[in-house]
Amino acid sequence: MEREEDLNRRVRRTRQALKTAFVDLILEKGYEAVTIMDIAERADYNRGTFYKHFVSKEDLLRDIHDDFLRNVSEVLLLPYEGMEKIEATGIYPSTLQLFQHIEQHKRDYLALSSAQRGKTSVGLYDTLRRSMREDMHIEMEDNSPPLDYEILLSYQLSATVGVIDYWAETGFKYSAEYMAGQLTALVNSRMDHIVFKRN
Known part of the structure; x- marks a missing residue:
């Protein structure tokens, strides 16, 4: 037996x-x-x-789909076990974990994206949002303009999922390390000005 x-x-x-x-x-x-x-x-x-x-x-x-999303929340928190808080510029380790998780499951991500027509991105967004609500909280600088927290979350998470979708569209041509660095720089950057090309 x-x-x-x-x-x-x-x-x-x-x-x-x-x-x-x-x-x-x-x-x-x-x-x-x-x-x-x-x-x-x-x-x-x-x-x-x-x-x-x-x-x-x-x-x-x-x-x-469920397998792919199951570990996302866990990988985000893994680098900060036992820590109370980090500087906003210190998010690279969790961002790297997220990109490495997707890189390890990139064929699943591409197949899901193809089969579900956007549902995979929505599932990833919802998973990240739930984690940001339940497991962490973004604190803004004292001199920052007043921001609605839900709008802030929506902006940050839409940007994150958008960057991941772009990465998938390129056939994952960049490394997880490069993508994590780019997203970390984007999240912490401030625009200076915009130049109009058609004048």
């Missing part, structure tokens, strides 16, 4: 094989064209094995 630990390991391995196969197929031929038979064959299983683990391809996609 199979031990529970071995059974769990086998279940995890099977589920991961089905997820990897699905992601590969979405990137090759698009979400709509992929069938459950395609997924099972690519993972070297039969349809029955697929249905033991997932109800449908939508269920499998949701599982990949």
